[in-house]
Amino acid sequence: xxxxxxxxxxxxxxxxxxxxxxxxxxxxxxxxxxxxxxxxxxxxxxxxxxxxxxxxxxxxxxxxxxxxxxxxxxxxxxxxxxxxxxxxxxxxxxxxxxxxxxxxxxxxxxxxxxxxxxxxxxxxxxxxxxxxxxxxx
Amino acid sequence: xxxxxxxxxxxxxxxxxxxxxxxxxxxxxxxxxxxxxxxxxxxxxxxxxxxxxxxxxxxxxxxxxxxxxxxxxxxxxxxxxxxxxxxxxxxxxxxxxxxxxxxxxxxxxxxx
Numbered sequence: 001x002x003x004x005x006x007x008x009x010x011x012x013x014x015x016x017x018x019x020x021x022x023x024x025x026x027x028x029x030x031x032x033x034x035x036x037x038x039x040x041x042x043x044x045x046x047x048x049x050x051x052x053x054x055x056x057x058x059x060x061x062x063x064x065x066x067x068x069x070x071x072x073x074x075x076x077x078x079x080x081x082x083x084x085x086x087x088x089x090x091x092x093x094x095x096x097x098x099x100x101x102x103x104x105x106x107x108x109x110x111x112x113x114x115x116x117x118x119x120x121x122x123x124x125x126x127x128x129x130x131x132x133x134x135x136x137x
Numbered sequence: 138x139x140x141x142x143x144x145x146x147x148x149x150x151x152x153x154x155x156x157x158x159x160x161x162x163x164x165x166x167x168x169x170x171x172x173x174x175x176x177x178x179x180x181x182x183x184x185x186x187x188x189x190x191x192x193x194x195x196x197x198x199x200x201x202x203x204x205x206x207x208x209x210x211x212x213x214x215x216x217x218x219x220x221x222x223x224x225x226x227x228x229x230x231x232x233x234x235x236x237x238x239x240x241x242x243x244x245x246x247x248x249x
Binding site for chain 2: 009013016019020023024026027030031036039040043046047050051054055058061062066067070071073074077078081084085088089090091092093095096097
């Protein structure tokens with residue numbers, strides 16, 4: 001094999017292994033977190049970055065032909081589709097959970113949230129990291 | 138030859154991860170957990186189909202993968218819409234005698 005063949009092999013394998021590692025991180029996160037809105041944070045990573053680097057490694061393996069163009073099309077489609085499906089899933093969770101206040105803080109509108117942030121900034125920013133501020137909706 | 142071993146190793150690792158994902162889909166306490174796990178399984182199956190397309194040297198499998206991506210996205214969106222609709226209908230039915238107070242602080246603006 002020539003030098004370019006070796007470069008292609010090493011770069012493609014590295015990208016494929018990177019994608020598999022991101023998938024493993026996703027699995028770890030989905031078993032580690034306790035609530036679905038936290039789990040979604042880990043799960044949305046694999047939809048874009050994991051499959052992106054896996055298919056980029058396969059594109060490098062495949063070379064320049066029509067197959068790699070279609071693989072690139074899959075990556076671009078998932079960049080658009082993954083945020084929409086994550087948004088729909090979080091809307092489902094927020095709409096159907098009755099005791100959402102047990103998991104994260106809920107603010108009825110943005111003005112109260114901003115007022116609370118301004119209060120904590122006026123008191124001093126050191127204690128604001130202790131309390132949880134997960135502004136849902 | 139070395140490409141063949143790389144593809145086989147990738148497929149084995151992805152199959153093990155797919156099984157772990159299936160465990161989460163079965164055990165998930167809420168519906169959104171299961172849908173997140175199913176979405177992840179769809180992503181991993183897409184990678185498996187693409188690896189198979191290069192391993193078997195069949196270019197048309199990538200078309201299958203593209204259609205799979207579209208159908209997986211559509212399934213997640215429509216299932217979440219349907220579950221929101223089912224939940225609001227059930228809430229509406231139980232709270233019918235008093236009043237239809239199904240607006241939970243502007244969370245669900247009921248366009249289903």
